[in-house]
Amino acid sequence: MAPRYDLIVVGAGxxxxxAAKAAAERKLKVLLLERGRRPGDKQMSxxxxxxxxxxxxxxxxxxxxxxxxxxxxxxxxxxxxxxNDEKRHGISVxxxxxxxxxxxxxxxxxxxEWFAEQAVRAGAELKTALVTDxxxxxxxxESARVRGVVTAAGDFEAPATIDASGLNSLIAxxxxxxxxxxxxxxxxxxxxxxxxGEVLRQRLQTYMDSDGVEVDWGATQMLCGSNPDHxxxxxxxxxxxxxxxxxxxxxxxxxxxxxxxxxxxxxxYLTQPTCRRLIEGGEFIYCDxxxxxxxxxxxxxxxxxxxxxxxxxxxxxxxxxVDNFGANVALWMGRxxxxxxxxxxxxxxxxxxxxxxxxxxxxxxxxxEDNVPEISVFMRDGSLNQVFKTMDDVVSYAFACKxxxxxxxxxxxGIVPKILPVLPALMEAPHLAKRAAEVGLKKxxxxxxxxxxxxxxxxxxxxxxxx
Amino acid sequence: xxxxxxxxxxxxxxxxxVGAKVRELxxxxxxVIPKTREHIKVDGERCxxxxxxxxxxxxxxxxxxxxxxxAVWKYGMQLCGECGTCRYVCPVGAIDWSYPEAGTGIVLxxx
Numbered sequence: 001m002a003p004r005y006d007l008i009v010v011g012a013g014x015x016x017x018x019a020a021k022a023a024a025e026r027k028l029k030v031l032l033l034e035r036g037r038r039p040g041d042k043q044m045s046x047x048x049x050x051x052x053x054x055x056x057x058x059x060x061x062x063x064x065x066x067x068x069x070x071x072x073x074x075x076x077x078x079x080x081x082x083x084n085d086e087k088r089h090g091i092s093v094x095x096x097x098x099x100x101x102x103x104x105x106x107x108x109x110x111x112x113e114w115f116a117e118q119a120v121r122a123g124a125e126l127k128t129a130l131v132t133d134x135x136x137x138x139x140x141x142e143s144a145r146v147r148g149v150v151t152a153a154g155d156f157e158a159p160a161t162i163d164a165s166g167l168n169s170l171i172a173x174x175x176x177x178x179x180x181x182x183x184x185x186x187x188x189x190x191x192x193x194x195x196x197g198e199v200l201r202q203r204l205q206t207y208m209d210s211d212g213v214e215v216d217w218g219a220t221q222m223l224c225g226s227n228p229d230h231x232x233x234x235x236x237x238x239x240x241x242x243x244x245x246x247x248x249x250x251x252x253x254x255x256x257x258x259x260x261x262x263x264x265x266x267x268x269y270l271t272q273p274t275c276r277r278l279i280e281g282g283e284f285i286y287c288d289x290x291x292x293x294x295x296x297x298x299x300x301x302x303x304x305x306x307x308x309x310x311x312x313x314x315x316x317x318x319x320x321x322v323d324n325f326g327a328n329v330a331l332w333m334g335r336x337x338x339x340x341x342x343x344x345x346x347x348x349x350x351x352x353x354x355x356x357x358x359x360x361x362x363x364x365x366x367x368x369e370d371n372v373p374e375i376s377v378f379m380r381d382g383s384l385n386q387v388f389k390t391m392d393d394v395v396s397y398a399f400a401c402k403x404x405x406x407x408x409x410x411x412x413x414g415i416v417p418k419i420l421p422v423l424p425a426l427m428e429a430p431h432l433a434k435r436a437a438e439v440g441l442k443k444x445x446x447x448x449x450x451x452x453x454x455x456x457x458x459x460x461x462x463x464x465x466x467x
Numbered sequence: 468x469x470x471x472x473x474x475x476x477x478x479x480x481x482x483x484x485v486g487a488k489v490r491e492l493x494x495x496x497x498x499v500i501p502k503t504r505e506h507i508k509v510d511g512e513r514c515x516x517x518x519x520x521x522x523x524x525x526x527x528x529x530x531x532x533x534x535x536x537x538a539v540w541k542y543g544m545q546l547c548g549e550c551g552t553c554r555y556v557c558p559v560g561a562i563d564w565s566y567p568e569a570g571t572g573i574v575l576x577x578x
Binding site: 151 | 492
């Protein structure tokens with residue numbers, strides 16, 4: 001007889017640890033499985049967390065010992081890197097503005113380990129094991145349900161399993177919930193350089209001080225350019241660790257069509273002054289990479305649950321289509337899933353309707369509101385960089401305003417007066433409507449109409465006052 | 468030009484295939500816990516080889532080599548970053564993909 005638990009959580013990243021902690025705190029017997037020797041071993045990217053979300057789910061994070069007094073909180077610097085132009089765009093949040101304080105640039109490898117510690121402290125059992133398959137009840141029939149997992153270390157049984165094992169989840173695929181193809185996946189590449197901490201601090205100070213960002217907290221720059229690739233990047237400087245990391249993202253489909261390697265794609269960014277001045281004289285340490293869901297459409301799975309199974313974070317393709325910082329989404333969904341499983345135990349109700357509630361819950365939260373197709377079309381189009389030239393204020397503001405209970409659509413609607421002056425620029429971007437048609441949006445949603453992103457729809461927003 | 472160290476990724480610049488250069492770049496940079504099995508395999512029967520070469524071209528660690536007209540996961544035991552690129556780019560489903568056993572494989576940590 002396989003060991004029995006109330007809940008099995010696969011993957012000790014932000015989603016898995018949040019789920020395990022939430023459930024363990026509600027007295028469930030939780031097994032948390034991680035394939036790395038320690039949580040964080042296999043971690044790549046996702047280094048940007050919202051303080052409000054993290055603090056709510058993992059109280060005490062910012063004061064945690066593992067930071068060892070090193071600089072770990074970061075402002076985010078929004079910089080649209082345009083060709084070889086060193087001019088700065090998009091940083092217009094007033095100095096000292098509180099909104100910038102909602103970001104943290106963290107070293108995720110240690111962060112994940114700490115998250116897992118909190119889950120263990122709450123009572124979850126952490127085990128090193130690779131989950132290769134699911135255990136089924138009535139497999140292949142209408143009443144099929146997941147009753148546990150298969151690992152090299154043996155089988156484990158539970159009435160509920162949470163899959164938070166990342167995009168390459170072997171079990172989400174086995175369950176028939178996820179099916180990723182070359183057109184739905186993006187590859188991220190991160191170059192990591194060691195740069196003298198004091199030098200780095202000065203560099204960040206030079207470029208960021210006027211924005212009121214405390215560079216001692218570390219800093220992240222969002223980078224994009226008018227290069228033809230639909231390809232985003234960001235650079236992170238952590239003076240306390242003497243580390244600069246530069247992340248690049250490229251859609252696999254585009255790499256396949258161009259028959260290039262992501263390292264080649266990354267060259268454009270490496271030659272840009274914005275990146276060069278951060279890494280100059282530094283020593284390349286290594287690079288790492290990971291795949292994430294990012295098709296033309298919002299990448300998430302059509303169905304995020306089965307009786308006995310819930311998908312959290314990247315396992316269900318839940319990236320954040322606007323800022324691509326899916327770790328925040330994973331934290332939020334993980335806790336939701338963990339709480340729901342506790343609810344199931346309390347009611348002793350593991351019916352399909354209870355599992356279906358998970359999907360209802362995240363759709364009704366900011367996670368669901370952010371994961372709408374028009375947001376994805378709007379943000380993922382590389383040629384939008386041209387529009388950003390005029391929209392940078394608005395976009396920076398939107399990023400900076402992001403709070404745990406605000407969704408990007410509501411932020412955008414809230415700043416309509418700011419958008420109005422740049423509507424002509426948006427209207428001159430016919431590719432947006434074309435892009436929307438390509439990905440199968442048949443009619444303009446209110447948001448797209450408002451932004452003038454659909455041919456023949458006049459923006460119905462109110463006229464700006466006094467102009 | 469910036470004063471890049473020799474092992475800087477900018478040595479990769481150029482239109483040519485980068486496999487060998489990536490391997491040179493990554494040499495000695497990784498901590499890999501010895502693996503117990505080959506967790507990725509190319510099915511030589513299905514692989515369409517030189518007409519495609521996509522795994523060989525796109526693998527970010529240069530783990531693949533073209534040998535006798537077929538793709539081979541030649542350097543993966545030492546280099547594979549477990550990212551999944553090869554399984555998605557292969558147009559004929561010739562790649563049998565899995566993670567290495569728990570506690571083995573690449574460790575992505577810089578301190």
